[in-house]
Amino acid sequence: MDVSETPGATDVTVRGDPFGPLPVASVVLDRLGTVVRWSRAAERMVGRAAADVLGRPATALLHRSVDGTAVRAEAERCRADGGWGGRLPTVHADGHRMNLYARVCPMFGPDDGVSWLVLASDDAQMPWWMVDQLMLGGMLAQSPIGMALLDEELRYRWLNDALARSGGVSRNARLGRRLSELMPGLPTEQIEERMREVLRTGVPIMNFEYHGRTVADPHREHAYSTSFFRLDDSAGRVMGVCYIVVDVTDRWRAQQRLALLNDASARIGSSLDVMRITQDLADVAVPRLADFVVVDLLESVLRGEEPAQPVTGRSRIRRAGQQSVLPGCPESVARTGDVVQPSFPAARCLTDGRPVLEPVLDAATNPWIVLDRPRLAKIRRFGFRSLMVVPIRTRGVVMGVATFVRRVRPDPFDEDDLLIAQEFASRAAVWVDNARRYTREHAAALTLQRSLLPHSLPGQTAVEVASHYRPADESAGVGGDWFDVIPLSGARVGLVVGDVVGHGLHAAATMGRLRTAVHTLAGLDLPPDELLAHLDDLVIRLADEEESAAGNISTAVLGATCVFAVYDPVSRRCTLARAGHPPPAVVSPGGTVDFLDLPAGPPLGLGGLPFESAELELAEGSLLALYTDGLVEGRGNDVDAGLRRLCMALGGADRPLEEIRDGVIKELLPDRPEDDVAFLLARTHALRAERVASWDLPLDPAVVALARAHTARQLVAWGCGEEVLTTELVVSELVTNAIRYATEPIRLRLIRDRTLICEVSDGSSTSPRLRHSRTTDEGGRGLFLVAQFTQRWGARYTPRGKTIWAEQPLRSFDTALPSWGGFWDAPV
Structure with missing residues (x-):
């Protein structure tokens, strides 16, 4: 910069710039301006001209919009601050306004007098590159984005x-020092490693994100995005x-919240188990939101009932889920009992349904802490810092509360x-x-x-039985499997x-109707194939009824499978038929x-x-296994593998x-099969x-007396003398009917089982009919x-005719027989 001074004039011209000189006017003012x-x-x-302005105050050159008093006050501040720079509206000699960019610097003389040097240039003539430099300097200094220059030693x-x-x-405090010496809460090793990489390669690194805490906000974690680039001089040297x-x-926090909510959406509600849902809530929140979470529900909710509203101090709650950053959740005590005092956050949240936020847990600002000494001790022991309690509420009904606590995270x-x-x-x-609704409905369907299933199996001696029924898991619901x-x-x-x-209430109700029908049809002594028909x-009739009721194609239960077997312990013959059902298994002795x-x-x-x-x-002691498909079909197993x-599991029939x-x-x-299972084992x-006596009788009325005699002798031999009179009457009537109305062959059979059974078979398929005779009738x-x-009587058809039978209790020794159906081994 060349400066030429004369008693009346001074010129300053900036040279050496490729864009040409910039004219700069210089003015000197005394201490009075x-x-x-x-x-x-x-x-x-x-x-x-100089003659027009020398000796005059500089404020006379300024535009009338400028306050001269403010200029003088600014001059006094300039003296303390060491100068001033900015735009000054000035009046040209021809009267138009012009804006000058001025820099005012104080000059101190030997007599401690103060004068002022003013360097000014016309804004309109200032080159654009000079404007860019001024703007860049202001941006770097005043930008809200953090910027820094570091040397090769970082x-x-x-x-x-x-x-x-x-x-x-x-x-x-920063100048001359490194980032790792100043910010221990940031990942400074990673940051400085990125800087060294940029210094080494010259390739900028953009948007490097990291998290940490700063001195300005040590209790809150921040996220930063940083870009690095190398500085080189005109000769290419690294600066x-x-x-x-x-x-x-x-x-970053918005992304974290969104990811957390997405995770919660995927995990919470994956089950229809209330306890599992609440535990999922606690698991999702720890440690990403809180360090310790507990979930308490009203006991009525856990039972599947509609919770009574409003919640009062007498309502009972129960711990349903908990999670902690500490193994075993030592902060928690399982809760089962009445709602605690209303001043406690959980109780306030339960009773009024509004969330509670306690950013800082302190006995001075949270009076409820003092009311519960164990809670105060636990807060001090585990260092609880902050608390939230939110209601678990839907449809305006409060079902419980979730409590969130921070102890490790300082924010x-x-x-x-x-x-x-x-x-x-x-x-x-x-x-x-x-x-809760499903629990109630599932419990009702299961009940x-x-x-509808048998509560106890009836006593009989033909087979020894063991059974098992297991309902499906909650997702499938109760089914329609049964055994009998x-x-x-x-x-x-x-x-x-x-x-x-199918599954659900309809399947269970249909199962009950079918079971009743099987009982009725079996009581008619139908063969298994006819019973299934x-x-x-x-x-088919049930499906038609459902379709008619629905008005369209029925979506209700439309089918079933079944296997029915009849076992005769006298002949050891077993007759079976099945309708789309898995085949029974037989285990030999x-x-x-x-x-x-x-x-x-x-x-x-x-x-x-x-x-x-x-x-x-079937040989005596054989094992017959009947089951539904849920036993052999399951997760990942085909039928053949099942x-x-x-x-293999049925091996060892003597067990x-x-x-x-x-x-x-x-x-x-x-533990929780996909389908319900019915399983029935029978040992023959x-x-x-x-124990069995039989006689072939001719078609002669005189044989009735012989039949009574055979019966009396056999009952005496069996030790059943008390039943002789009644049995003789029954035999007499049955044999008489067979001789009068049926055809040969006629056979009388007595069986001593849990009851005394009297059977008369003939060659006719005509069914007998019970009728009430008038007082004037001689027969019938x-x-x-x-x-x-007798206890009961009936008729069944055989391939060669029919059999009329009657049963009567044995008063002499009926309690001596085993309840599972084994036979009595006392001598005859």
Whole structure:
């Protein structure tokens, strides 16, 4: 810069710039603001000669919009601050306004007098690159984005005010020092490693994100996005690195909240178990939102009931879920009891349904802490810092509360955290309410189903039985599986296992109707194939009723499968038929397991297709296993694999039935199967020959007396003398009817079982009919007398005719027989 001075003028011209010289006018003012030097550049710029301005106050040159008093006050401040720079509105000699960019600097003389040097240039003539430099300087200094320049040793050489404010360390404290020496709460090793990489390669690194705490805000974690680039001089030498840092905490927290809510949406509500839902809520919140979370629900909710509103101090609550950053949740004490005092946050939240936020837990600001000494001790022991309590509420009904506590994280809960906690609780509340309703409906369906299943199996001697029923898991609901043991005439027994299509109350109700129908049809002594045919007709009628009621294609239960077996302990013959059901398994006394090759038959409800029976002889002590498909079909298992596992589990037929049953259940069934399961085991027994007596009778009325005599002798031999008179009457009537109305062959059979059974078979298929004779009739009272003197009576058809039978209790020794159906081994 060349400066030429004359008594009246001073010119200053900036040269050496490729864009040409910039004219700069120089003016000297004395301490009173009077112009004492006026350069030629000032004459050209303002249009006033030196003679016109020398000795006059400088304020006379300013535009009338400028307050002269304010200028003098600014001059006094300039003296203290060391100068001033800015724009000055000035009046040109021709009267138009012009804006000058001026720099005012104080000059101190030897006599401590103060004068002023004013350097000015015309804004209109200032080159654009000069404007850019001025703007860049202001931007770097005043930008709200943090900026810094570091040398090759990564020591601070310059930083702007924004960086000093955001970090909490002043400019003077940073200059000459490294970031790792000043910010222990930031990942300084990673940051400085990125700087070294930029210094080494010259490739900028953009938007490097990291999290940490600063001196300015040590209790709150922040997120920063930083970009680094290298500084080189005109010769290409590396001078250092510059970085620009932006606080993106709000964006980062919004992303964290969104990710947390997405995670909560995926995890909360994956089950219809209330306890599982609340535990999922606690698991999601720890440690991403809180360090310790407990969830308490009203006991009525856990029972599936509608919670009484409003909640009062007498309402009982129970701990339903908890999670902590500490193993085992040592901060928690399982809660079961009345709602605590209303001053406590959980009780306030339960009773009024409004969330509670306590950013700082302190006995001085939270009086409720003092009221509960154990709670105060726990707060001090575990260092609880901040608390939130939010209601678990839906449809305006409060079902419980969730409590969130921080102890490790130093930053307290704020309103944003409370919103997240409320979102967690509201989502959980919807699922808890659904699970509560499902629990109630599932309990009702399960109660109905269990009430329709046999509560105890009837006493009989043909087979020893063991059974098991397991409902499906909550997601599938109760089903329509059932089993039954039905005593039949002639000491026989019917075994049935069935499976109704579908789940829920309708399936359970349909199962009850089918079970009742099987009982009724079995009481008619129908063969298994005919029984299934009648049952098939019933299922079709039920489906038609449902379709008519719905007005369209029914979505209710439309079908079922069933297997029915009849075992005769006298002949040891077993007759079976199935309708789309898995084949029964037979285990021989030697332990060999076989699945019976029965005709499959169509499922019940299809109609039009026949059912076929198969008959086989079973050795005494054989094991017959009937089951539904839920036993052999499951998660990841096909039917063949399930049958192989069942075959292995049934091995060892000489074991107790309960042991075999439990082994099968343990081997094949999970705790919560996908489908409900009915399982029935029956070990066969045989009636010894001395328990059965039979006689072939000719078609002669005189043989009635012989039949009575045979009966009396046999009963005396069996030790049943008290039943002789009644049995003789029954035999007399039955044999007389057979001789009078039927055809040969006629056969009389007595069976001593749990009851005394009297049977008369003939070659006719005509069914007997009980009728009430008039007082003037000479006959027709035979079956009426039989019905009066026996426990029950009936008729069944055989391939060669029919059999009329009657049973009467044995008063002499009926309590001596085992309840499971084994036979009595006392001598005859």
